Amino acid sequence: MTGFVAVLAATEDIPTPDVDWSAIAPNLILMLGGILLLTVVSVVRGRLPGWFHAVWTISVATAAIVAVVPLWQRVQDSGPESVLAGALVLDGFSLVVTATICVSVILAALLLEAYLRRERLGGPEWYVLMLLSASGGVTMATANDLVVVFIGLEILSVAVYVLAAMHRRRVSSQEAGLKYFVLGAFSSAFLLYGIALTYGATGSTNLSRIQAFLADTVITQNALLLGGLAFMLVGFGFKVAVVPFHNWKPDVYQGSPTPVTAFMATAVTAAAFAALLRVYVTTFGPTYRTEWQPLVAALTVLTLVVGAFLAISQTNVKRMLAYSSINHAGFVLLGVLAASAAGDAATLFYLVAYTFMAAGSFAVVAVVGRRGDGHHDLSDYQGLSRSRPGLALVFTILLLSQAGVPLTAGFLAKFYVLAAAVESGYTWLAVLAMLTAVVSAFMYLRIVVTMYFAEPEGEPRRPRIPAAAGLAMGLCVVGVLVIGIVPGPLSDVANDAVSQLVAVGR
């Protein structure tokens, strides 16, 4: 009894944080938008038309982007700050990732609208889950506390586990959902364990405090911290599918409904990399860079090589793109590895560019997949240049961009990453990365060859291109070309964003 009273006394003055509502507006908009959509469809009698959910989702994501703009101004004017008692940060980096996630929500929603119509699936759940997942992603990107990172990761992941299994009639979708769930839960455990060890070593889960602690203190027995770093790396590695933690990716990407795959490839990747970068580069970069860099370098090598080489032996286009996204993850990791302002900016640039490339590519895949979402074999692309020249051209541009051909976003993304890597002394890795890019290029060319040069067996099929999917593809191609030809604005944003990120670190 006395003990209980003592606890009461000790907790007498629990500080309740001041909530800066405007600072978390984008996240709130996404989350409330999701919850409200669910409420509306539960309360309103009768079924709402399918397009309503899509329009709602796109409006919510657009509103979130709009909410980012004044925050961006604020950060540019008065510098980065932490909000909610240090749980979240408000800096340029998190804002750009937030906007990127919102863009991928918009693109995925466009795809989803066309997809659900074709597959005769309905329901607001897809959109609700996507908005909630995006909110989790934004939480991850803005987190300044390892526990918040974890919460964000869980919100993001749980929604995506369900999304992966949402196509009820496809067994492969169920399989993808289950696989993703089991392995994802496994990786979450790794992350949590790593967080616990890090807490044990540094006495805090707050990233700013950890960084300050490490800057002031030399830990003589750092095995605990190193263990924590390693475990967290495994946890993040699972999420971004770094080899050797990549095994789920091809199966899950192949099995999931294609718009969901597009969402995973863009939003989930961006959020996970943002958190990875914030934890490793900003928090542990200044003090423990030399410890984790060799490890990450080894992972980068594996990711680049395995992603490229396994991709070329695939015959399923969705799997090819899954493996190629592993290769891309290797490139992004190269930017993280650089552990410099240039590297952070390059990572950001790459993530934005990849959002357009991946979303657009999966949009094409979704359209070619036809009803049942099952026609993803390379042979299904035969003669596409004759039956659908526009579609073939769009896919070609996106694939060439992924291969890194100049005047597309992919080239400059690779260029920035290479520049950062070379600057940090990883020239050998830059060479290796480019060589794997050539191997991947072979895979992209295989698809192009099939579309343009192969004679179709039987009559070529003309896949229907719904307006929404067409719009999504158009946006992606325009995005890829604009970033590729006029990269100035985006690279300026990336640089501004990163200067703020580094400042928060100090």
Place this chain on the structure above:
Amino acid sequence: MLAATSSQFPVIPAMILLPFAGAALIGLLPRSRGDLFRPVALLTAVATGVLSVWMLVGFEDVARFQFQVNQPWISDLGISLHLGVNGISLFLIVLTGLMFPVAILGSTPSHDPKPYYAWLLVLMGASVGVFAAMDLVVFFVFFELVLVPMYFLIGLWGHGRRVYAATKFFLYTMAGSALMLVGIVATGILHQRGTGGPLTFDMVAIARDQVISRPATLWIFGAFAVALAIKVPLVPLHTWLPDAHTEAPTAGSVILAAIMLKLGTYGLIRFGLYLFPDAAVTLRPVLLTLAVLGITYGAVVATMQKDLKRLVAYSSVAHMGFCVLGIFSLTVQGIEGSVLVMVNHGITTGALFLLVGYIYERRHTRLISDLSGLQKSAPIMAACFTLVMLASVGLPGLNGFPGEFLSLLGAFEGARWWGVVAVTGVILAALYLLWAYQRTFHGPATGENARMKDLRPGELMVLAPLLVLIVFLGLYPAPMLERMEPSVKALVAHVDRNSDGFTAVERRYVGPAEAAEREGEGG
């Protein structure tokens, strides 16, 4: 006077954008107006060609870069759209302006004219961009961009194993480019570290400052050399070339031989000598050896070919060997000869590919064994072929001669023993071309061969400018030499200034020990 006006009109951007605009226009034309594609393409290409000639007229005989345009592109990386020409790139741009109209006129696609002409025009714009780029990244952008249209040209309108050839071509070149990209990035960053200034990829600045450490330049030069050697191509990185040349449509072969191969040798001059003179001098023996290997190997393999087009393709390997030999002789004559070879090889080999294309159109075979006695059925074609072939062999009085001669002259002064071996290539060239001519055009004409139609006036008209140039540049190469001489001299002086162990005064390579000794004497 002309230069004053020319500095106001951005002729180089116009030459790059005009073909792109033409391609876009063709893309926008409806498929039903199929009759318009060819005229639009031709008009655009000719207009670009006219611009290049206008530039040639306005060019001043001085070493500096002219018609410069400098527009920031990616400011945070210090990349700018810096374009310009000097005496070395001038003629390659003019060559581009000449060969594309010829290629467009010289053959028609078997199907899908719309993308065919659009890709050709994209290729033209990108080619001009490569030769005019003065920023490393811009160079790379165009260098890579060239691949895409060529890939589709070979893959969609080629013959036989076209997909294999196209993919091989793309991947080979891209593998080289991958190394080059890292090299470019490293160059920019090391230059920035050396100067402490802002990051820049401007060739002139990097060449001027020469702040990159010697071991680093050796690695970077190596990366560039591999990429460019694939493009040239130098033995043993040449295996994509016979396939690509043979399977490409006629226009594709013409452009490949006339323009694309020059990207490699031009790059060697620009990057090898201009940016990394010291590394170029150090690694010179390797490149000279590869060049000589290419000359002899290309010639020997060409002799053994059964396919006429493949024969011409291998002859390119030999000719480009002369070009590299001239460059790395590091003498004024050698480099001048090398540029001459580039231009003249473009003209003659382009003409040869056109002629082989005409034969193929008529006979649907390129096998030498199937052809015989064409001289009787097609005397005009035989006459043209004779002239072009003799030019390619390097007969004095035709355009093949001055370049080859100057290259060899340079080699004798700068790299004697390599020169000695290279001379055998001249003899072999005569062997394989004359023998091929003898087998195809002489002898009894039987069956199809006897009925083969001669050149039509239209076809002759296409060839005519090339034939005129073959004779003119053979008899009177002085206008070209005058224009390029200041640039080449400045380049050699630049190499001389910035490298150890090599003195342009003596025009021969001396070992480092000897060089130090000499320096001691001087001091």
Place this chain on the structure above:
Amino acid sequence: MSNPLSAFLRDYLTVGIFASLAFVLVGLLLFISWLVRPDRRQAQKYIAYESGVDPVGDMWSQSQVRYYIFALLFVMFDVEAVFIFPWATQLEVFGFFGLIEMTIFIVILLLGLVYAWRKGVLRWV
């Protein structure tokens, strides 16, 4: 000991001692029962023990999906309770802020319930 354990590890030492004691105890009991019991094997003795009832059917039997949904709903409110109890004991400390927080939490959960209700999950067909 020349290298004294840290206080942190000493706490774990207690856990370790207890854990090993537990293992020893269980092992000891099993050993004793093995020592004293008679050993007569019969087929019936190897059947899975289900409170004296003979087991029927396969181990991997499928349950109605409804059970899962109800289980999920139950877990949801179970967790809610876990979260609410500690808050209730500290109601005054957290004050108005805590009230708002908890209201948001409960409203979100309620929305889930409303959704489930509208979906017809609560009807037992």
